[in-house]
Amino acid sequence: MVRGKRWQAAAVIFLAAGLVLAIGLGGRSGDTVLEFGMFAGSNWGVANADSCIIIDKAIEKYERAHPGVRIHYYSGIPKDDYPEWLARKILGGETPDVFMVLSNDLDKMVSLGVLADLGPWMDKDQDFSKSAFFQTALAAGVRDHQQYALPYETVPTLMFVNKTLLNQAGFGVPDNDWDWDRLMDICKKITKDTDGDGRVDRFGTYNYGWMEAAYSNGGKLFDEDGTKCYIHSEQVAQAVRYVNGLSDLNQGQKVTQEDFDGGHVAFMPLSFAEYRTYKSYPYKIKKYSTFQWDCITLPAGPQGDNISEVDSLLIGISSHSRKKQLAWEFLKMLTYDEEIQMEIFRYSQGASVLRSVTGSEQMEEIVRRDMEASDRVIDHMLLSTVIEKGRAVPRFSRYGEALALAESEVLKIYEGEKNVDSSLKIARRTIDHFLAR
Amino acid sequence: MDLILTGGSSVSCRKGFGDRGMRAKRIEISLVNYLMLILNWVMVVAVTGFIAVTTENIRESYIARDFIAKVEAIPWRPETILAVCVLLMFGLTLSFVMRDIIHFRDSRLQVGSLVFDLIVSIGIVYLLNFNYNGILLWVFANVIFYTKKSSGQFLFMLLAVLSFVGTDYGLASVNAPLYDIQDYISYYDAGQQSYIFVFYNVLTSLNMVLFIIFCVFVIQEQRGTIEEVNELYGKLSAANEELQQANVQLQKYADMKEKMGQTKERNRLAREIHDTLGHTLTGISAGIDACIATIDIAPDKTKSQLEVISGVTREGIQEIRRSVSQLRPDALERLSLEYAIRKMVEDTNTLTRTKVSFACQIQPLRFCEDEENAIYRVVQESLTNAMRHGRATQVEIRMWREEGDIRLSIQDNGVGCKEIQPGFGTEHIRERIALLNGTVVFDGSHGFLVDVTIPIRWGDSV
Incomplete structure (x- = not known):
């Protein structure tokens, strides 16, 4: 009797399990759908109406190569709303199979276990080679020595040059291998009270801070894990002193955006994306139209090179994705396919993360189309070098706070006119203490 | 497990x-x-x-x-x-x-x-x-x-x-x-948070409390079981003690029984001595007293009287021998079977007129105790029968081996008998031999023949 009941119970459980399985399998019919999480517009703070075109092309190409697979994405999520949108998806367990990762979010995504480690896929894929990427761009997707995301688009920082102003002062546009001394020379001569009201009204630089100077002097602020601060290093100290010297030229006058827009400032750091935006229609007639301008590399410090911070937009795969192979292939299509990567120069404002694409003459041709004949187009070799040698800034979880702390410490030095070296050592202790918490 | x-x-x-x-x-x-x-x-x-x-x-x-x-x-x-x-x-x-x-x-x-x-x-x-x-x-x-x-x-x-x-x-x-x-x-806001914390903590603690109560109950139940086991164990050891006492009493009883057996045996011995030796010695003493009185008056009569006494004495000796040997075959206990038989034959030859011969073809003559006992008894019984009932003057005892058997024959030249009547002697012999899985044949046509066949036991040395 008891035995019979037990068998009955076992049979019921077995049937129930079978039913659940059957419903589960039956529910999956039709095309395989791969979810893609992306935002519309530019990652670089510039307007971009065409951002979806590259993605659409990539999807079209991917779906042609993978019949039966569909890529689905939500269009029209602005960049500002994207982190919230993604967070809601992650919380609800609906993380897209493939999604864009803002560089500031990478650390959180990795620590939450949302991103899949790409190492095994990269190793397994015979057609894939890491060396095709700019190492700086690739490094942006690395956490704890593991690749969690691949770069899709990258942007170095350049130096905006007001050609008209320089010409008036008797200077030409500096060469791309210029250095701090040359910048200082030009700034000394340019900084002037032109209208004789006793206040300086023509300036050398705007927004050129000690950090830009430090990067081009071979310095760095933090290690990759965000556990150590190098603000006291000689390269950074030199940069702090140098920028202090530059601002001393202004005799206490604060340079504003209006000064710059009005054409009263010679130099300003500008991202490659902004450069391309404001050089092309319609923005070239809206902004900076009262003077001629161009972009060159940042001046090299005595211990550094003409390099700058390189920011990258990353794309990763959800660790919970059940279609990782398909997801990997789509990720490869977006980041590794030369044809798609070339589209970045056509429809976006950043640069391709692939050496072969950014280093090609075809890229120069595409960029030239938007420009006037008199403009100097950034040479493909130079752009490649700037990206390759550039500084990928480690975006650990408290990077923003640590950076703000560093900036306030340096500001204190400037305002209190303290000894740079000893103050930086104190600042380093303060920041290290913060990082260790 | x-x-x-x-x-x-x-x-x-x-x-x-x-x-x-x-x-x-x-x-x-x-x-x-x-x-x-x-x-x-x-x-x-x-x-x-x-x-x-x-x-x-x-x-x-x-x-x-x-x-x-x-x-x-x-x-x-x-x-x-x-x-x-x-x-x-x-x-x-x-x-x-x-x-x-x-x-x-x-x-x-x-x-x-x-x-x-x-x-x-x-x-x-x-x-x-x-x-x-x-x-x-x-x-x-x-x-x-x-x-x-x-x-x-x-x-x-x-x-x-x-x-x-x-x-x-x-x-x-x-x-x-x-x-x-x-x-x-x-x-949630602070007010809601406190409610949630209370709910969470109260239920978690309640679970802990239930667990402790559960453990206490289980321990109590286990203690109940232990008490039960202890009670049973007490009963068991009491029974064990009683059993031991009964065992001691039984031992005492057995000792008593043994002593009683010994007393009984002594009584039997005393009766036997009294019946045989006492009777004979009394007869002899009376006869000799008569001889003393008549030896001077009628020496011839005295002589014949002395002959009678001599006969009685001899009979008495024989009686004693018989009863002693019936009690325990001492000879057999101390000596080998062959020697015991030869001693019996020798004793018979010296004490009686019957001439006994013993021929044995089995060397060495060694059997198990029960077999030796049986053979000795059969020979003794047969000799006694030959002299008492057959009045035989010659007895021939032979032992030999025949295939897997031991053969024993006792032939006398006495009167024999036409029909073998089941008497004490023959019945005893038959019983003893039957115990050894052997057979016995009696023949009274020419004198008296006792023919015994005993199978040799496997594994025994002969």
């Missing part, structure tokens, strides 16, 4: 001892067990449900990004976790009900169900990311209840304790980032 089953089956086998208090305790234990199960149902559903609902609230109020920035980890698909936990709880309940109502007769099934519970509950605790591990206390309680008095109990308890300690949130979060229910609670 040999587990002693408790529950219904054991209640039935202990019917004789089961008292009402024990049964009441058992019902109390079962009740606490059910209460713990219900409480854990509430807790598991509450924790997973709370996280699922709060996640939805967070998403709807568009603060997901801020929330994610604050937390160390998040659960993957809270609704799925809720569903899977409910499914696992159903599994636990099923296993518990099967154990409690059906009672697995096979102890392996019982152990299996406990192991199943442990694995499933660890699964639940893992899914809850160690935010609630009270379910392990319930498993722990079941382990204590179902494996008591067994060798596997300690292993099980160790496993349960280790899993309980190992699943403590603080300890577990050292190794891996885990989602914390407090992060979810902090989504």
Whole structure:
């Protein structure tokens, strides 16, 4: 009797399990759908109406190569709303199979276990080679020595040059291998009270801070894990002193955006994306139209090179994705396919993360189309070098706070006119203490 | 693992001892067990449900990004976790009900169900990311209840304790980032938070309290069982003592019986001596007294009288010999069979006119004690018969081996008899030989012949 009941119970459980399985399998019919999480517009703070075109092309190409697979994405999520949108998806367990990762979010995504480690896929894929990427761009997707995301688009920082102003002062546009001394020379001569009201009204630089100077002097602020601060290093100290010297030229006058827009400032750091935006229609007639301008590399410090911070937009795969192979292939299509990567120069404002694409003459041709004949187009070799040698800034979880702390410490030095070296050592202790918490 | 089953089956086998208090305790234990199960149902559903609902609230109020920035980890698909936990709880309940109502007769099934519970509950605790591990206390309680008095109990308890300690949130979060229910609670405003904390803490503590009550009940029940065992043990040792006393008395009785046997034997000896020696010696003494009186008057008559006395004396000697040899064949005890027979033959030759010859072809003449006894007795009985009844003057004893048998023949030249009458002598001989699986033939046509055949026993040396 008891035995019979037990068998009955076992049979019921077995049937129930079978039913659940059957419903589960039956529910999956039709095309395989791969979810893609992306935002519309530019990652670089510039307007971009065409951002979806590259993605659409990539999807079209991917779906042609993978019949039966569909890529689905939500269009029209602005960049500002994207982190919230993604967070809601992650919380609800609906993380897209493939999604864009803002560089500031990478650390959180990795620590939450949302991103899949790409190492095994990269190793397994015979057609894939890491060396095709700019190492700086690739490094942006690395956490704890593991690749969690691949770069899709990258942007170095350049130096905006007001050609008209320089010409008036008797200077030409500096060469791309210029250095701090040359910048200082030009700034000394340019900084002037032109209208004789006793206040300086023509300036050398705007927004050129000690950090830009430090990067081009071979310095760095933090290690990759965000556990150590190098603000006291000689390269950074030199940069702090140098920028202090530059601002001393202004005799206490604060340079504003209006000064710059009005054409009263010679130099300003500008991202490659902004450069391309404001050089092309319609923005070239809206902004900076009262003077001629161009972009060159940042001046090299005595211990550094003409390099700058390189920011990258990353794309990763959800660790919970059940279609990782398909997801990997789509990720490869977006980041590794030369044809798609070339589209970045056509429809976006950043640069391709692939050496072969950014280093090609075809890229120069595409960029030239938007420009006037008199403009100097950034040479493909130079752009490649700037990206390759550039500084990928480690975006650990408290990077923003640590950076703000560093900036306030340096500001204190400037305002209190303290000894740079000893103050930086104190600042380093303060920041290290913060990082260790 | 040999587990002693408790529950219904054991209640039935202990019917004789089961008292009402024990049964009441058992019902109390079962009740606490059910209460713990219900409480854990509430807790598991509450924790997973709370996280699922709060996640939805967070998403709807568009603060997901801020929330994610604050937390160390998040659960993957809270609704799925809720569903899977409910499914696992159903599994636990099923296993518990099967154990409690059906009672697995096979102890392996019982152990299996406990192991199943442990694995499933660890699964639940893992899914809850160690935010609630009270379910392990319930498993722990079941382990204590179902494996008591067994060798596997300690292993099980160790496993349960280790899993309980190992699943403590603080300890577990050292190794891996885990989602914390407090992060979810902090989504609500302070007033709501305090209610949630009270609910969570009260239920967690209640589970702990139920577990302690359960343990106390089990200990009480086990103590009851121990008392029962002690009582039985007392009874057993009392019975054992009585048995020992009876044994001592029996020993005494046996000793007494032996002494009585000895007395009886002595009495018999005394009677025998009195009957034979006393009678003969009295006769001889009277005869000699008469001879003393008549020796001078009638020497011839005295001479014939002395001859009679001599005859009586000889008869008396023979009587004594007979009775002594009937009591114990001393010769046989001290000497070999051959020597004993030869001594008997020699004695007969010197004391009587009967001439006896003994021929033996078996060397050495060695048998088992019972065989030697039998052969000796047969020879003695036959000789006595030959002289007493056959009045034989010559007796021929022969022993030889024939195939697998020992042959013994005693032939005399006496009167013999036409028909063998079953008398004492022949009957004794027949009985003795039959005990050795042998046969005996009597022939009274030419004198008297006793012909014995005894089979040689395997493994005996002859």
